[in-house]
Amino acid sequence: MSATVSPIREPLIRGSKTYHQITEDLCAPTERTPSAAWVIAFILAVGGLATYAFCLLWTVWNGIGTWDLNRTIGWGWDITNFVWWVGIGHAGTLISAILLIFRQKWRTGVNRAAEAMTIFAVVCAGQFPLIHMGRLWLAFFIFPYPNTRGPLWVNFNSPLLWDVFAISTYFTVSILFWYMGLVPDFATIRDRATGLRRRIYNFLSFGWTGSAKHWQRWEAMALILAGLATPLVLSVHTIVSFDFATSIIPGWHTTIFPPYFVAGAVFSGFAMVQTLMLMTRKILKLEEYITMAHIESMNKVILLTGSIVGVAYLTELFIAWYSGYIYEQFAFYNRVFGPYWWSYFGMMSCNVLSPQIFWSKKMRRSIYVTFVMSIFVNIGMWFERFVIIASTLARDYIPSSWSYYWPTWVEIGLFAGTLGLFFTLYLIFVRVAPVVAIAEVKSILKSSGDQYTPSTRETVGEEAVRKSNLDY
Amino acid sequence: MTHYILESKHKSVTLGMIAVGVLCLILSFFMEPDTLTGVGADGHAINTHARFWTNLLHNSVFFTGIAFISFFVITASITAYAGWYVAFKRLWEAFGSFMIVGLVFMMIIAIAGFLHVHHLYHWGGNIEGDRILEGKAGFLNNYWYTFGTLIIVGVWYFFYRKMRSLSLAEDEHGNAGYEHHKTMRKWAAPFMIIAGFTSAALIWQWVMSIDGHWYSTMFAWYSTASWFVSAISLTILVMIWLKSKGYYQEVTDEHMHDLGKFLFAFSIFWTYLWFSQYMLIWYANNGEETIYFRERIDNYPILFYGNLVMNFALPFLILLRNDTKRKYGTLIFVSVLCLFGHWWDYFQMIKPGVVHTVHDYIGHGNHSDALNDMEGHIDEVGHGASEFISGFTLPGFLELGVFVGFLGLFLFFVLNTLSKAPLVPKNDPYLGESLHHHVGYGGGNEVHH
Numbered sequence: 001m002s003a004t005v006s007p008i009r010e011p012l013i014r015g016s017k018t019y020h021q022i023t024e025d026l027c028a029p030t031e032r033t034p035s036a037a038w039v040i041a042f043i044l045a046v047g048g049l050a051t052y053a054f055c056l057l058w059t060v061w062n063g064i065g066t067w068d069l070n071r072t073i074g075w076g077w078d079i080t081n082f083v084w085w086v087g088i089g090h091a092g093t094l095i096s097a098i099l100l101i102f103r104q105k106w107r108t109g110v111n112r113a114a115e116a117m118t119i120f121a122v123v124c125a126g127q128f129p130l131i132h133m134g135r136l137w138l139a140f141f142i143f144p145y146p147n148t149r150g151p152l153w154v155n156f157n158s159p160l161l162w163d164v165f166a167i168s169t170y171f172t173v174s175i176l177f178w179y180m181g182l183v184p185d186f187a188t189i190r191d192r193a194t195g196l197r198r199r200i201y202n203f204l205s206f207g208w209t210g211s212a213k214h215w216q217r218w219e220a221m222a223l224i225l226a227g228l229a230t231p232l233v234l235s236v237h238t239i240v241s242f243d244f245a246t247s248i249i250p251g252w253h254t255t256i257f258p259p260y261f262v263a264g265a266v267f268s269g270f271a272m273v274q275t276l277m278l279m280t281r282k283i284l285k286l287e288e289y290i291t292m293a294h295i296e297s298m299n300k301v302i303l304l305t306g307s308i309v310g311v312a313y314l315t316e317l318f319i320a321w322y323s324g325y326i327y328e329q330f331a332f333y334n335r336v337f338g339p340y341w342w343s344y345f346g347m348m349s350c351n352v353l354s355p356q357i358f359w360s361k362k363m364r365r366s367i368y369v370t371f372v373m374s375i376f377v378n379i380g381m382w383f384e385r386f387v388i389i390a391s392t393l394a395r396d397y398i399p400s401s402w403s404y405y406w407p408t409w410v411e412i413g414l415f416a417g418t419l420g421l422f423f424t425l426y427l428i429f430v431r432v433a434p435v436v437a438i439a440e441v442k443s444i445l446k447s448s449g450d451q452y453t454p455s456t457r458e459t460v461g462e463e464a465v466r467k468s469n470l471d472y
Numbered sequence: 473m474t475h476y477i478l479e480s481k482h483k484s485v486t487l488g489m490i491a492v493g494v495l496c497l498i499l500s501f502f503m504e505p506d507t508l509t510g511v512g513a514d515g516h517a518i519n520t521h522a523r524f525w526t527n528l529l530h531n532s533v534f535f536t537g538i539a540f541i542s543f544f545v546i547t548a549s550i551t552a553y554a555g556w557y558v559a560f561k562r563l564w565e566a567f568g569s570f571m572i573v574g575l576v577f578m579m580i581i582a583i584a585g586f587l588h589v590h591h592l593y594h595w596g597g598n599i600e601g602d603r604i605l606e607g608k609a610g611f612l613n614n615y616w617y618t619f620g621t622l623i624i625v626g627v628w629y630f631f632y633r634k635m636r637s638l639s640l641a642e643d644e645h646g647n648a649g650y651e652h653h654k655t656m657r658k659w660a661a662p663f664m665i666i667a668g669f670t671s672a673a674l675i676w677q678w679v680m681s682i683d684g685h686w687y688s689t690m691f692a693w694y695s696t697a698s699w700f701v702s703a704i705s706l707t708i709l710v711m712i713w714l715k716s717k718g719y720y721q722e723v724t725d726e727h728m729h730d731l732g733k734f735l736f737a738f739s740i741f742w743t744y745l746w747f748s749q750y751m752l753i754w755y756a757n758n759g760e761e762t763i764y765f766r767e768r769i770d771n772y773p774i775l776f777y778g779n780l781v782m783n784f785a786l787p788f789l790i791l792l793r794n795d796t797k798r799k800y801g802t803l804i805f806v807s808v809l810c811l812f813g814h815w816w817d818y819f820q821m822i823k824p825g826v827v828h829t830v831h832d833y834i835g836h837g838n839h840s841d842a843l844n845d846m847e848g849h850i851d852e853v854g855h856g857a858s859e860f861i862s863g864f865t866l867p868g869f870l871e872l873g874v875f876v877g878f879l880g881l882f883l884f885f886v887l888n889t890l891s892k893a894p895l896v897p898k899n900d901p902y903l904g905e906s907l908h909h910h911v912g913y914g915g916g917n918e919v920h921h
Contacts (some may be wrong), residue, residue, distance in 0.1 A: 004908035006555055008650055008901040103912070234744060246755040253756050256689035258748035300551075311668050312689075319689045322676070324607040325760070359661070 003447040011450035012106055015288040016460050019442055022289075026434045026441070027189055029284045034431060037283050042427045048420015055413035056131060064134045066410045072403035073393045077411040078132040079243075080385040081418065084268070085125035086167065086240055087261075087381060090233060091269025092118025093174055096181070097229035100222065105448050108440040109294045112433070113280060114273045115178040120425040121272070122171050124418040129163070131414065159242035166239040170232050177225045183208050184218065184439045234258075237265040244388060251331035251392040254319070260312035264381060267305035267351070270298050271377035276426065278371050280435055289436045292365050299364040302377060306355035309384075313352065331392060339404055340391035343383045350380025473719050478891040486884040493877005500524045500870040505861045508827070510834030522830045523863040525590040526823055527871055529581055531878040533678050534818050536574025536625070537699035538706060538882070542567035543632050544667050545703070547660035550653075555905030556730055559722045559896055563707060563714075565639060566889040568632045570882050575625040578678070582618040594684030594829045604685050612681050620677055624670040631663045639897060646899025653901050671696055679818070682825035686764045690749040695821065697742040701783070702814040704735045705807040710886070712800055714895075722896055725798045726909045732797025735787065735810060742814075743784040767824055771859075774866055775820040782813030815875060816867070823864045 017025070034042075059066055069076050092115040099107035130139050142164050144154045154161050187208035190201035208214060241261035244252040274295070281290040320332040335344045354376050357363045364370070395402050429435075450456040501524040510518045542564040549557055557564075584590050591597060595612035599605040605612065635656060642652035672692035680691045688694075708731050714720050753761045768776045787806050796802040862868050867875075897903065 004904045006902045006905050007648075008653070009553070231740075238744075238748065242752070242755075245752045248756045248758055253752070253758070254689045255691075255749045255752045256693065257752070259690075259693060259745065307665060307668065311672070314669070315672060315689050315692070319687055322608055322611065323687050324604040324685075 005447055005453055007454040009448075009453060009455060010291075010293040011453040011456050012109060012291060012293055012448035013289060013441065013445060014291055014450050016451040017288065017445065017449060019445065022442055022445070023188060023192075023438060025286070025289070026185075026436050026438045027192060029430060029435065030189060030432060031192070035283065038427065038431070041423070045420050045423035045427055048417055049424050050417075050420070051413050052417020052420055055410050055417055056127075058410055059131060059414070060136050064132070066408060068405050068408050068411065070403055070405070072396060072401050073390055073405040075132075075389050075393065076405050077386075077407045077415055078128045080382065080389050081415050082125050082128035082132075083240055083385040083389075084382045085121050085128070085418065087237060087265035087268045087385075088272045088378075089118045089121035089125060089170075089174075089269065090237060090262070090265035091273045092116070093170070093177070093229050093233050094266055094269065095273070096177055097226040098233060100226045101230060105444045106294050106297050108437055108444055109290050110273060110277055110298070110436075111440065112178075112181060112437040113276060113430075113435050114269075115174065115181070116429045116433075117272060117276055117426065118174050118269070119171070119178060120422050120429075121269075122167065122174065123425065124422050126167065126171075127418060127421075128414075129160075159239060159246050162239045163243060166232075166236050170236045173225065173229050173232055177222075177229055180218070180221055180225065181437055181440070182433055184210065184214075185434045185437060188438055189434070233266075234262055237261045249331075249392060249396075250325070250327040251335065252388070254316055256312055256315055260309065263305045263308040263312065264351075264384060267302060267309055268377060268381035270301050270305065271374040271381070274298055274302070274370055274374035275378065278367060278374070280430065284430065284435060286436060289441060295367070295370055296361075296364045299358045299370060299373075302373070303355050303358040303364075306351055306377070310352035313348065327397070330395070334395045335387055335391055338391060338395060340387065340394065343387050343391060347380055347383040347387050350376045351384060354380075474894050474896065476714070476719055476887070476890045476895055478887050482887055483884070486880045486887065489876050489880025490884065491877075492873050493875075493880060496870045496873025496877060497524065497527060500527050500863060500874065503862070503870065505863060507859055507861055508830045508834070508864075518834045520591040520830050520833060522591065522826050523870070525581070525584070525592050526826050527863070527874045528577065529592055529678070530815075530818055530822050530871075531874055532574055532577035532581065533822075534699075534702065534815055535570060535878050535882050536578065537696075538703045539568050539570035539574055540625075540628055540667070540671065541696065541699040541703045542707070543571070543628070543635070544664070545700075546635065547631075547663045547667075550656055550660040551664060553902075555902035556727065556909045558900045558902045558906035559909075560711065560720060560727065561639070561900075562890060562893055562895055562897060563711060563886075565636055565893075566886040567703065567706070568636070569889040570885050571625060571629045571632060573881065573885055575621070575629065578621045578625065579618070582614070582621055585617060586614045591829050591833050592826055593681055594825065594832075595681060597829070597833055608681075608684070612677070612684060617677050620673060624674055627666065627670070628663075631659060631666070634659055635663075640893055642900060643894060643898045650899075650901045652899070679821050682822055682829070683764060684825075684829075686761065688749055688753070688761070688764075690745060694742070694745040694749055695818070697738060697745050698783075698814045698817050701735065701738050701742055701810050704731060704738065705811040705814075707731060708735065708803050708807040709811070710883070712804060719895055722907055724909070726911050727906075728800075728803060729794075729797045729911050730909075732791060732803055732806075735806065736791035736797065739783060739787040739791070739810065743780075743788075746780070746784075768820060772820060772824055772865060775816065775823075779813065779817050779820055782809055783817060819867055819871070827861060827864055 013022075015021075067076065067078070069078075092111075095107050095114045096111045099111070130136060133139060142154060142161065144156070144161075147153075183205050186201050186205035187210065190198055190205050193201055238258040238261065241257035245254060245257035247253055277290050277298075278295070281287050317332055317336075320328045323329070335341075354373060357369070357373070390405055394404060446452055451460045501521050504519050504521055504523055508520065508522050512518050545557075546561060546564050546568070548554075549561075581590070581592070585593070585596055588596070593612070595605050595608065596614075599609065638652050638656050638659070642656075646652055675692045675695050679695060680687065708728070711720065711723060711728070711731070715723065750765060753765060765776075787810055790796055790802055790806050796806075859865075863871055900906075
């Protein structure tokens with residue numbers, strides 16, 4: 001039996017796959033020797049990671065003075081990078097949780113890699129609040145516990161502390177969600193493996209047998225975790241936005257910040273998913289599972305969230321004028337025309353203007369345009385955080401303390417280094433786990449495989465349908 | 473039954489509701505609370521009829537918004553390739569038809585503003601010497617208000633007519649190429665962008681500018697979310713009523729379950745926006761901003777807390793379970809609650825600010841000096857606390873009557889539009905999916921059928 005599917009819906013699995021072929025295709029990348037492309041990429045990534053380690057040591061050894069921060073601009077690239085990485089870490093859980101609740105079938109093609117990316121991005125994000133403390137060895141002070149320092153507790157009133165809770169909760173739930181999805185797939189790899197490899201995957205798959213009871217519990221768990229993770233998608237960046245918006249600094253204290261930060265986070269997260277998926281599908285030959293339909297859907301999300309962010313930018317500008325509050329007006333005037341005008345310009349052009357080309361279906365379905373755009377959005381969203389943080393701080397209430405800030409090589413190295421950390425983790429991931437969720441893709445085969453979808457059934461041919469029916 | 477028939481009984485009930493509304497609106501014109509009237513320098517009694525005007529504004533904004541957001545949901549669904557709602561999309565199309573009626577009401581208010589007949593808006597009177605309002609005069613003026621309303625709602629309605637005619641044409645001439653649907657997509661996506669910007673501009677004018685000094689960047693999204701929850705509530709109520717009359721048998725528990733999910737999710741979303749706005753203002757503790765909530769908590773505590781109970785606590789707790797989204801009893805209860813609750817929300821956005829403007833105008837409390845307006849506000853909080861103002865502190869019978877009247881008018885237009893086309897559209901490419909919609913709920917007791 002196949003489900004009722006609209007005659008204009010595109011298939012999500014190409015190539016008239018059978019269940020067995022899906023297993024073969026998706027397990028293969030973990031079973032063969034890495035390609036030259038992977039090896040080169042891995043060397044580069046580890047090089048980046050080494051840079052990170054070096055700059056981290058340099059900072060810890062010599063102190064935060066090796067950065068260009070000063071009394072006026074207390075947050076620079078460090079917090080910009082933090083917010084940027086946390087934002088990127090939003091797409092995975094949005095795809096796995098919210099799209100699961102919305103029963104979006106295209107999520108199955110990209111959810112595994114997006115969740116992995118989320119976790120790695122949060123790992124990168126977590127570095128910066130720790131490093132920017134300066135005295136890294138006292139980082140455990142952020143945890144509230146009865147201590148020997150007298151009645152010295154963390155400041156529960158501070159959004160910076162809420163961040164600790166929000167992000168660690170998000171990180172935990174994301175890992176649970178990701179790992180739970182991996183269990184049946186690890187079992188699939190186990191069943192095909194021998195020797196030590198079999199023993200390892202046996203351990204990782206928690207004795208999964210694929211019984212009806214296992215699946216029933218697995219599905220119930222997926223829904224429960226999705227329900228828990230959905231508010232988390234919103235809460236994490238909401239609380240990050242509180243870091244700024246609870247203050248009374250003009251340009252930071254604005255009530256639209258929470259939903260606007262969340263929209264921006266989803267925006268940047270999807271851009272990073274595009275960047276990764278376009279490379280991954282090519283290198284691992286997964287074009288039949290991560291199809292143009294997936295890429296187009298994600299481009300639509302990018303267009304939508306980019307426009308939401310655009311509405312928020314203009315709302316802020318307008319209300320700054322409307323407020324009649326000269327400091328608010330100045331803050332926004334300074335963003336647009338002040339010494340950091342170039343970062344505002346970069347933000348507006350990369351985040352709001354350039355995604356508008358996705359109104360064209362042709363552009364949405366162009367691999368090259370999508371790739372370039374995904375990089376643009378990544379850059380634009382970095383600029384957004386830089387605009388909010390550095391350009392606002394650079395012009396405070398007292399003109400005599402106005403300042404300008406430019407990163408030192410250490411700060412640049414730290415940022416570039418986290419990219420190395422991120423890609424190192426991602427490249428290991430694609431070697432050890434199926435990049436596309438095998439079990440979940442199989443669950444949509446009968447509704448979204450091209451031999452079943454009304455829009456392509458005829459071109460694919462009856463033979464393919466018969467073949468895949470026989471296979472099962 | 474493929475067509476809804478507007479029976480004379482349905483007509484007379486809605487007309488009866490309208491009659492109640494008209495009566496209450498007229499009564500509210502003459503029953504101005506004493507504290508809002510004064511005596512002018514020349515001994516003349518001053519009566520701004522604020523109760524009448526606020527009731528008119530409140531309900532016009534509320535129901536125009538429901539019509540607008542219903543149409544917005546259609547365009548969003550088309551753009552998102554959604555299929556589940558298609559079986560009953562005619563109901564949302566019917567909701568959208570009220571926009572034109574809403575426009576008429578808003579134009580009445582706009583023109584009355586030009587003629588200085590009402591004193592709804594802080595910026596509407598003499599703003600000389602009030603530097604804040606003078607700074608905003610480029611946006612807060614009668615020209616913007618009138619032509620902004622006319623053009624923006626006009627554009628919305630134009631898009632609505634276009635989509636409606638395409639939808640009807642699809643029934644008649646739809647073909648295997650789904651040309652109509654493809655054209656609809658081309659109209660739907662730009663509308664979302666236009667709606668995103670323009671609805672904010674209108675809400676600033678219509679509602680936020682009542683408290684002319686105050687501002688919040690969140691306000692437009694917050695009130696739009698309020699409209700959305702109201703629209704879903706009303707959809708559920710009208711749908712259950714239609715089903716009880718034997719219509720829309722294609723709409724099953726599966727669709728109701730999804731509507732219930734929307735009600736649940738967006739009640740939480742509304743609360744999220746409410747919390748974000750309130751919490752940030754509370755935390756920053758900036759007098760120019762906190763005054764808005766200070767005023768409501770001190771002088772309108774039932775409005776303030778009732779808002780949260782009706783629109784968050786109860787819908788959240790009731791709809792959390794799966795089966796309550798499939799049982800008509802709980803669905804009806806929560807929908808009535810949320811519809812009334814969000815009407816109540818708009819009540820608390822609109823009424824307190826007007827009380828100030830009217831007090832200013834009639835010289836109540838001797839703070840006519842507009843420059844010291846902020847002190848005036850604070851001053852008033854002090855001695856206003858004990859004052860109960862009929863139709864302002866809480867909705868009275870007249871306010872409820874006007875609500876019933878507008879609801880009747882809304883339903884009259886909706887049912888009238890609904891009767892003009894088949895209930896279930898033909899030839900929509902997603903119709904099959906909608907008719908076979910299943911949310912995958914495996915829970916035990918199926919209550920209906």
